[in-house]
Amino acid sequence: MKLLVAYDIGDDRRRARTVRILLDCGQRVQESVFWLEAEGDLIERMRQRIRDVIDPEADSVWILFLCETCIGKVETIGIQNLPEIPGFYII
DSSP states (O other), X not given: OEEEEEEXXXXXXXXXXXXXXXXXXXXXXXXXXXXXXXXXHHXXXXXXXXXXXXXXXXXXXXXXXXXXXXXXXXXXXSSOOXXXXXXXXXX
């Protein structure tokens, strides 16, 4: 399953920890946007790790699940292309 994850986290420490979690699971495509390919267990571990880091009263993290049809409709303008997803990630 392919996911797009975006965040808005004001605190530098929480933001840096969240970035490390997301880099464990996928690739950064913009400053606060990540492209992931993951399934059940990995997605749930990522969610739990993020929940453990963020302040739900101050921060937001959006996880968008993209079907193959939606991915075919993704459009980028400028130099950004859809990232190549490696076969695996080591967590």
